[in-house]
Amino acid sequence: MEEELLLLLNLQLLQLLLLKKRKKTRERKRSVWVRPIFDVSRRIGQGPYLNLMKELIISNDVIMFANYVRMTPESWNCLLGKVFNKLEKSTTNMRIPISPAERLCVTIRYLADGKTQKSLMYEHRHGHSTTVGITTETMTAIIDALKDDYLPNLSTENMKEVANYFYSRWNLPNCCGAIDGKHIQEVAPYKSGSTYYNYKNFFSIVLMAVCDADYKFTFVDTGAPGSRSDGGVFSDTQFARDLDSGAFRLPPDAFLPGSTTLFPNFIVGDEAFPLKSYIMRPYPGQYLDHQKRVFNYRLSRARRIIENCFGILAAKWRIFFTPIHTSLEKVNLIVMSCVSLHNFLRVDSDGGDGVTVITARYINVGDADQGDEDNGQWRNVPAPTDT
Structure with missing residues (x-):
C-alpha cells in the first residue's frame, strides 16, 4: 500500500514539474521573429530579384535576362500574369508577404540552375522552410496555369497535324510522334531498396x-521506378492501355506519298519498345538489305527528335544534371513543371515556327541536332560544378 502511494506521489510530482516547464516554455518570448539575414529590409536591399532583375530590365539586356530565367522579358511577363493570382498572398500585421514575382523568380532559378534549396535560402534571403514552400506552391501553380493550353490531351485531329509536320520536316510519312524514356536522377528514396536503381x-x-x-511534348508520364524497361513503363501508361483497347485511336490509315498503298499511322520508338500496329521500331540486326537500311535511317532520323527534346529540356533546366534530393512526389512535380515550361516557352518565346536565329529564344539554331550529325549544342552543356 505504501509503495503504491509513493509511486502515485512521484507521478504527481513529475506531472507538476512537466507542467511548470511547459508554462516557462510558453512564457518565453522569441528573441527574433526572423533571422537578421532574412529580414525584409535586407532582402529588398541585397536580394537578387529586386536588384539583378531590375538592372537587367533597365539595361535592356535581353540575352542576359534570358540566360538568367530561361525566357525573354515578354515571356516572363506572360508567365507571371498566368500564375499571379495563384501566388498572391495577403498582407498581415506580422510581415510583408513575398510577392508573386519574387516567388516565381526563386522557383525558376531553382529549376534552371540546379542549386539546392539551401543555396537558394542564402541567395534570396528566405528561410529554408519558406524556400521549400515557395518552390512547391509555385511549381503547382505553373502546372495548373499551363497544362490546358500547353500540354493538351491528345486527339485524332492534333495527331493528324503532327503527322503532316513530321513528313514535311523529317520526311517520314504517317508518323504521329516519337517516343522514348528518360531517367531522372534522384537520391535513393527511403526504404526503396533497389526498386529505383537502374541499369x-x-x-x-x-x-x-x-x-x-x-x-514539343505531346504526352508525358512520370514516376515509374528506374529499374523498369522503357517498354514495360509505356505498357503501364493510360495512353498505351487506351491504344490497345481502342479507347483512343490514331488517325485512320493513309496513303503513302506517291503510291496507292494504305498504311497505318504510328509512333516511332527504338528497340526497347514492342512492334505494334501503332508503334514502329527499326529492323533488328546488322546485315540488312538496302531498303531496310533506308527505312531504319528514316525512322532513326525522326526518332532523334525525342532525344533532342530530352537533351534541350535538361540543358535549359539544369536541376536534371544532378541527383534531386527530395521526395518522390516533389520529383514528379519538378518534372511536370519543367515539361510545362518547355512547351510554354517553345510556343510563346519561339512562336512554334521552327528553330529560330534570335539568340534570346528558348531554342536557338544549333541547340538541336542539324541534319544527320549529332552536333546539337545541348550535347556539349557541362554539368554544374557548384550545387
Whole structure:
C-alpha cells in the first residue's frame, strides 16, 4: 500500500514539474521573429530579384535576362500574369508577404540552375522552410496555369497535324510522334531498396514522353521506378492501355506519298519498345538489305527528335544534371513543371515556327541536332560544378 502511494506521489510530482516547464516554455518570448539575414529590409536591399532583375530590365539586356530565367522579358511577363493570382498572398500585421514575382523568380532559378534549396535560402534571403514552400506552391501553380493550353490531351485531329509536320520536316510519312524514356536522377528514396536503381547505376524515376516534330511534348508520364524497361513503363501508361483497347485511336490509315498503298499511322520508338500496329521500331540486326537500311535511317532520323527534346529540356533546366534530393512526389512535380515550361516557352518565346536565329529564344539554331550529325549544342552543356 505504501509503495503504491509513493509511486502515485512521484507521478504527481513529475506531472507538476512537466507542467511548470511547459508554462516557462510558453512564457518565453522569441528573441527574433526572423533571422537578421532574412529580414525584409535586407532582402529588398541585397536580394537578387529586386536588384539583378531590375538592372537587367533597365539595361535592356535581353540575352542576359534570358540566360538568367530561361525566357525573354515578354515571356516572363506572360508567365507571371498566368500564375499571379495563384501566388498572391495577403498582407498581415506580422510581415510583408513575398510577392508573386519574387516567388516565381526563386522557383525558376531553382529549376534552371540546379542549386539546392539551401543555396537558394542564402541567395534570396528566405528561410529554408519558406524556400521549400515557395518552390512547391509555385511549381503547382505553373502546372495548373499551363497544362490546358500547353500540354493538351491528345486527339485524332492534333495527331493528324503532327503527322503532316513530321513528313514535311523529317520526311517520314504517317508518323504521329516519337517516343522514348528518360531517367531522372534522384537520391535513393527511403526504404526503396533497389526498386529505383537502374541499369546506368544510379537511382531514378522514368519520364516517358512522346513529342511532335517541333520539339514539343505531346504526352508525358512520370514516376515509374528506374529499374523498369522503357517498354514495360509505356505498357503501364493510360495512353498505351487506351491504344490497345481502342479507347483512343490514331488517325485512320493513309496513303503513302506517291503510291496507292494504305498504311497505318504510328509512333516511332527504338528497340526497347514492342512492334505494334501503332508503334514502329527499326529492323533488328546488322546485315540488312538496302531498303531496310533506308527505312531504319528514316525512322532513326525522326526518332532523334525525342532525344533532342530530352537533351534541350535538361540543358535549359539544369536541376536534371544532378541527383534531386527530395521526395518522390516533389520529383514528379519538378518534372511536370519543367515539361510545362518547355512547351510554354517553345510556343510563346519561339512562336512554334521552327528553330529560330534570335539568340534570346528558348531554342536557338544549333541547340538541336542539324541534319544527320549529332552536333546539337545541348550535347556539349557541362554539368554544374557548384550545387
